[in-house]
Amino acid sequence: MKLFVTGGAGFIGSNFIFYLRKAHPDYQIVCLDSLTYAGNLMTLKDVLKDPSFRFVKIDIADRAAVFALFEEEKPDVVVNFAAESHVDRSIKNPEVFLQTNVLGTSVLMDACRAFGVSRFHQVSTDEVYGDLPLDRPDLFFTEKTPLHTSSPYSASKASADLLVMAYHRTYGLPVTISRCSNNYGPYQFPEKLIPLMIFNAVNGKPLPVYGDGKNVRDWLFVEDHCRAIDLILQKGKVGEVYNVGGHNEKSNLEVVQTIIDAVGKGDIRFVKDRAGHDRRYAIDPKKISDELGWLPETPFAKGIESTIRWYLANEDWMNDIFSGAYRTYYDKIFG
Numbered sequence: 001m002k003l004f005v006t007g008g009a010g011f012i013g014s015n016f017i018f019y020l021r022k023a024h025p026d027y028q029i030v031c032l033d034s035l036t037y038a039g040n041l042m043t044l045k046d047v048l049k050d051p052s053f054r055f056v057k058i059d060i061a062d063r064a065a066v067f068a069l070f071e072e073e074k075p076d077v078v079v080n081f082a083a084e085s086h087v088d089r090s091i092k093n094p095e096v097f098l099q100t101n102v103l104g105t106s107v108l109m110d111a112c113r114a115f116g117v118s119r120f121h122q123v124s125t126d127e128v129y130g131d132l133p134l135d136r137p138d139l140f141f142t143e144k145t146p147l148h149t150s151s152p153y154s155a156s157k158a159s160a161d162l163l164v165m166a167y168h169r170t171y172g173l174p175v176t177i178s179r180c181s182n183n184y185g186p187y188q189f190p191e192k193l194i195p196l197m198i199f200n201a202v203n204g205k206p207l208p209v210y211g212d213g214k215n216v217r218d219w220l221f222v223e224d225h226c227r228a229i230d231l232i233l234q235k236g237k238v239g240e241v242y243n244v245g246g247h248n249e250k251s252n253l254e255v256v257q258t259i260i261d262a263v264g265k266g267d268i269r270f271v272k273d274r275a276g277h278d279r280r281y282a283i284d285p286k287k288i289s290d291e292l293g294w295l296p297e298t299p300f301a302k303g304i305e306s307t308i309r310w311y312l313a314n315e316d317w318m319n320d321i322f323s324g325a326y327r328t329y330y331d332k333i334f335g
């Protein structure tokens with residue numbers, strides 16, 4: 001079995017590669033990543049020498065390069081994590097989100113059609129459903145919730161999802177989609193809430209909380225997400241969407257306070273709210289748990305504790321990002 005994992009030098013993609021090494025040591029993995037600011041090859045340093053692993057620096061929107069790699073490697077399965085993933089950046093510059101998240105996805109699927117794969121899996125997000133009000137804790141996103149996006153990021157991901165379903169219906173491409181809630185865990189780029197707050201708390205910098213800090217996210221430990229994707233690849237039905245999340249709703253203030261308590265210091269600063277800021281995300285995971293037997297295994301209290309411990313023990317990983325050293329690692333390894 002040969003898998004293409006796109007975006008594998010990013011947060012979830014790298015965790016997925018580590019998960020696969022353990023769960024399916026017989027798989028051949030080819031990681032496709034263009035190493036944007038969010039891609040960090042140092043994260044993958046332990047697998048780079050593995051003979052069943054190959055890293056290829058490639059932009060998923062580069063049609064000629066993608067087709068050439070498909071021709072050379074002939075993957076059985078493609079799992080697409082590659083994306084521009086940060087909402088704040090999408091507000092400043094939407095165009096690259098369309099280029100990678102929409103066009104890049106269509107290029108990958110065209111290559112899948114041309115060379116044939118048994119599955120194209122699109123890693124999507126609960127943000128395609130928009131948001132829920134804070135005063136209706138009875139409401140959750142199901143797979144039938146209409147797409148209703150708020151940010152250029154979520155609009156680009158929803159566009160990709162529509163294209164994926166269109167390729168299934170029009171061309172019979174064997175696709176699946178997972179829509180997951182907010183992930184946390186090791187190797188997350190420190191522009192996202194949890195690693196940023198840990199870094200700032202440790203370094204005595206203010207912790208910038210947007211608006212009133214009452215926005216709610218449904219936090220899932222990254223390994224639980226990886227296991228869900230693996231299950232969908234094994235047992236998921238082609239043409240189906242699966243929501244992934246774990247009834248771990250927390251307000252941003254609760255999350256930040258947990259970090260302050262664990263680090264032992266931290267100074268909250270309320271700052272201007274994000275434009276179009278989604279209020280609440282909450283997943284109903286009934287379909288994936290009824291049909292595929294998936295349930296989150298890591299309670300938030302345990303996952304956040306081990307995550308904070310990981311960042312504290314791996315300050316070098318974070319410092320290499322802030323110093324920019326991680327950007328030169330590819331040249332060091334591949335010349």
Ligand code: NAD
Binds near residue numbers: 009059083085157
């Ligand atoms: P990330 O920003 O940490 O990593 C993205 C990776 O994609 C990076 O390694 C980057 O170099 C690579 N990439 C970007 N543009 C590329 C291109 N044109 N060609 C090749 N590679 C490219 O993102 P993440 O948090 O790991 O998210 C991975 C996927 O999961 C995304 O599709 C995201 O929408 C989705 N998702 C994320 C979360 C979350 O909480 N982080 C939740 C649900 C879904």
Ligand code: TYD
Binds near residue numbers: 191192
């Ligand atoms: P983020 O990690 O960017 O994920 P997403 O926007 O995809 O949910 O943000 C999580 C929440 O934290 C979101 O409500 C915005 C908020 N936030 C802050 O309050 N301050 C920050 O510095 C960041 C990065 C996020």
